[in-house]
Amino acid sequence: MTAFDRLKKLCDKQGISVNTLEERIGLGKNTLYSWKKKVPTGSNLSKVADYFDVSTDYLLGRTDNPNIEGKGEEEFTTFFRIDTKDVPEEHREKLEEELRDYYEYMKNKLKNK
Numbered sequence: 001m002t003a004f005d006r007l008k009k010l011c012d013k014q015g016i017s018v019n020t021l022e023e024r025i026g027l028g029k030n031t032l033y034s035w036k037k038k039v040p041t042g043s044n045l046s047k048v049a050d051y052f053d054v055s056t057d058y059l060l061g062r063t064d065n066p067n068i069e070g071k072g073e074e075e076f077t078t079f080f081r082i083d084t085k086d087v088p089e090e091h092r093e094k095l096e097e098e099l100r101d102y103y104e105y106m107k108n109k110l111k112n113k
Contacts, residue, residue: 002061003059004036007059016112018032021051039060
């Protein structure tokens with residue numbers, strides 16, 4: 001998967017076009033389409049990573065984990081401070097999954113306002 005493929009996938013997930021992303025992060029029209037033929041470098045790579053809150057390593061295909069090292073779990077647990085002692089063990093994993101989905105939904109919704 002190329003950097004452009006990953007970029008396109010992230011855009012699709014948020015329901016925006018690549019051209020819309022370029023406008024939002026201050027790039028010229030069709031700038032990111034060059035990623036189809038060459039490996040991105042420098043500030044444009046950082047701008048895209050910052051916009052989607054993913055690592056540059058993820059965009060470059062060096063990892064399949066989009067999370068920035070050390071950020072995801074701490075941010076998540078700070079956001080949801082809940083007492084799960086009354087939740088049966090077999091349901092805790094599902095609860096965490098649902099909370100993560102909701103958290104991502106809200107993050108994307110607020111980012112796109």
